[in-house]
Amino acid sequence: MPHSMSDAPKIPVPTLTRLATYYTLLSDAQFEGVGHINSTQIESLSGIPATQVRKDLSHFGEIGKPGVGYEVLKLKSLIGAILKVDRPHRAVIVGAGRLGQALAHYPGLRQYGFVIVGAFDSDASKFGSVLGEVLVEDVASLPKRLKSLRAQVVILTVPSEAAQSAADLAVKGGARWILNFTPQHLRVSEGCFVRDVSFTQQFAVVAYLTED
Ligand code: NAD
Secondary structure (H helix, E strand, O other): OOOOHHHOOOOOHHHHHHHHHHHHHHHHHHHOOOOEEOHHHHHHHHOOOHHHHHHHHHOOOOOEEOOOEEEHHHHHHHHHHHHOOOOOEEEEEEOOOHHHHHHHHOHHHHHHOEEEEEEEEOOHHHOOOEEOOEEEEEHHHHHHHHHHOOOOEEEEOOOHHHHHHHHHHHHHOOOOEEEEOOOOOOOOOOOOEEEEOOOOHHHHHHHHHHOO
16 A cells, blocks of 8 residues: 555644744744744744744743744744754655756755755766765665665655656665655555655646736
8 A cells, every 4th residue: 555644744734834934934033133033923924824823833832922922043943843854864866867956956955954865866877976965876776775874765856757666766775755756656665655746736826827
């Protein structure tokens, strides 16, 4: 049986997504030297209604003070611990093409604790080339290397026709999570979870909405 997200987290995904939004916003506030922030300000920065913000953050105990708001640093570290973005998550990129390169060079992954520790491709002409801070290796070595690199997250950016075979190698290597950027629906065995990521669908949505 393929496994889905619903098997894994205890906090529902929409809540996790809002927590990630708060976390990003709090990081920006921290960078700007803001000490406190209230739910109305969070609403205007995120679009999430202040009532929803207060409800979400009420689970963290009495951290918001009336008239003062939430302490930025404290709230950020509490949410960071819940999301587990305050610790390193060792990930590899499989598919060192356009998207794989873009992700490898994107510094924002570190904000959520993701550290790219390896990159893999099937194209021999790419072996040994630099991708971000790592060298591209042969995807055939993925099962063995995932273990030695102690990486449990695989970022999959191969062409869709190669996605399942690459996912099989990832599972063989003990991958716990696959962030699947390909349009291919993946089948994985127990103990591995797939999260499909697609921003390109949004172009279709915008195309439809902009049509007169
Ligand atoms: P690309 O052709 O530039 O790169 C693909 C890379 O994968 C190449 O380097 C190729 O050699 C390598 N590859 C091929 N077979 C492989 C295998 N079996 N194992 C390891 N590596 C292999 O493609 P791209 O433009 O970077 O797109 C990559 C994938 O991302 C595609 O599936 C595309 O549909 C998808 N994509 C998704 C989104 C999204 O929003 N989710 C956006 C853009 C692209």
